[in-house]
Amino acid sequence: MKRLCKHFLTALWLSSLIGVLLIGCGGEEPATFERQPGVADEQSDSVRIVSMKNNTVEYILNARHIQRFYNSRTLDADTVRVESFDENGHLRSVLTGREAVMDEVKNLLTAQGNVIIVNDENDSLKTEHLVWNRNTDEIYAKGKVTIIRGENIFHGHNMQTGTSFRELRSVNVEGSGKVDKEDLSDE
Numbered sequence: 001m002k003r004l005c006k007h008f009l010t011a012l013w014l015s016s017l018i019g020v021l022l023i024g025c026g027g028e029e030p031a032t033f034e035r036q037p038g039v040a041d042e043q044s045d046s047v048r049i050v051s052m053k054n055n056t057v058e059y060i061l062n063a064r065h066i067q068r069f070y071n072s073r074t075l076d077a078d079t080v081r082v083e084s085f086d087e088n089g090h091l092r093s094v095l096t097g098r099e100a101v102m103d104e105v106k107n108l109l110t111a112q113g114n115v116i117i118v119n120d121e122n123d124s125l126k127t128e129h130l131v132w133n134r135n136t137d138e139i140y141a142k143g144k145v146t147i148i149r150g151e152n153i154f155h156g157h158n159m160q161t162g163t164s165f166r167e168l169r170s171v172n173v174e175g176s177g178k179v180d181k182e183d184l185s186d187e
Contacts, residue, residue, distance in 0.1 A: 041070040043066070044065070045065050047061070047077070049061040049062075049063075058084070061080065062081040062082075063078060063081075063100075073103070074102065075101070075102040077102070080099065082100070094118050095111060097113055098115075106133075108131060110132075111130055113128065115127050115130050115141075119164060123150070123164075125165060127142075127159075137163055138162060139161050142158055143158070144156075147165050147168065151177055152176070153175065153176050155174045155175070156171060156173040156174070157170060158171055
């Protein structure tokens with residue numbers, strides 16, 4: 001009976017955790033990945049771009065190759081790594097992916113191809129395509145998405161979250177995780 005209760009409580013805990021964290025489907029539809037047509041105004045290899053805001057590093061973008069388009073104020077990058085920092089200069093998250101487009105006017109980063117974001121708590125998001133609105137810190141991942149928070153793993157489709165991965169909106173959600181002893185009752 002105690003074992004049955006433990007399994008029931010584990011299932012109940014996971015269900016309530018998923019219920020609290022996963023708030024239906026909704027929000028904005030993410031943009032599609034679009035590279036600029038035509039010849040770039042600027043091309044560079046082995047690039048490191050440091051963006052500053054009020055004498056503080058906002059983000060560092062490293063890329064194998066970039067193309068910058070002056071008229072649309074976009075930057076296309078291959079094999080990217082973007083390190084984002086908070087207002088105190090502490091590393092907040094790291095995004096890696098096969099390619100990315102940065103819209104400098106809208107402050108949107110669209111990435112695709114084995115995209116992974118790891119936040120300052122070592123939680124991670126993995127997907128093939130995402131749009132990160134850097135103004136609101138909202139992430140819209142299109143298609144299959146996996147979020148790993150400690151020993152808890154969430155799988156879903158078309159997920160919306162922030163870089164803390166605390167509040168998630170998704171469809172077709174599955175989850176697994178570990179329940180601590182203090183979460184269980186002997187009754």
